[in-house]
Amino acid sequence: MYLVREIRMCSYEKLRNDKSVEECHCDQLTELILVDKLTANPIHCFKCNNEVDPGKLALKNELIDLVKNWQLVYKALYSLYLDSDEYEHWAIEKLTDIKGQVNVDGLRVAKELSKIHKTYYWWFYQVEHVAPIQCPSCNQNLKRESGELFAKCERCLIVL
Numbered sequence: 759m760y761l762v763r764e765i766r767m768c769s770y771e772k773l774r775n776d777k778s779v780e781e782c783h784c785d786q787l788t789e790l791i792l793v794d795k796l797t798a799n800p801i802h803c804f805k806c807n808n809e810v811d812p813g814k815l816a817l818k819n820e821l822i823d824l825v826k827n828w829q830l831v832y833k834a835l836y837s838l839y840l841d842s843d844e845y846e847h848w849a850i851e852k853l854t855d856i857k858g859q860v861n862v863d864g865l866r867v868a869k870e871l872s873k874i875h876k877t878y879y880w881w882f883y884q885v886e887h888v889a890p891i892q893c894p895s896c897n898q899n900l901k902r903e904s905g906e907l908f909a910k911c912e913r914c915l916i917v918l
């Protein structure tokens with residue numbers, strides 16, 4: 759029993775930050791967002807947008823690895839978008855392609871996480887642009903409830 763616990767702790771560390779980042783302290787966890795903000799943990803709270811400690815969700819090792827594998831690729835593309843002139847446009851193409859591998863994987867991970875706790879996938883758009891008002895997958899108008907930080911498509915589990 760003790761050993762299992764030890765292994766699980768180590769596994770959570772993959773998603774934990776060494777430096778202190780803003781963590782979710784909401785009384786009740788409502789929904790989650792899968793969004794990489796260039797920190798260790800891409801699982802955020804829908805309500806406050808801060809990171810949710812993976813231990814709170816009791817994620818299995820396989821699911822943590824799935825999250826990490828998606829995040830590695832996403833982080834690489836996102837870094838190219840932010841830091842490179844040469845690859846910026848190429849990175850934007852990949853990040854905004856609904857059929858692109860990084861988004862196919864991200865949506866799949868959000869779906870897997872949703873089996874434990876409902877999770878939306880944050881959709882990339884360029885910061886200097888206005889946020890799209892339609893879902894990039896089904897083209898329906900996104901809905902934003904008053905007071906919420908994100909607009910969402912319930913059907914596709916996408917927020918932006």
Ligand SMILES: [Zn+2]
Pocket residue numbers: 782783784803804805806807808
């Ligand atoms: Zn929160």
Ligand SMILES: [Zn+2]
Pocket residue numbers: 893894895896897898911912913914915916
């Ligand atoms: Zn949709």
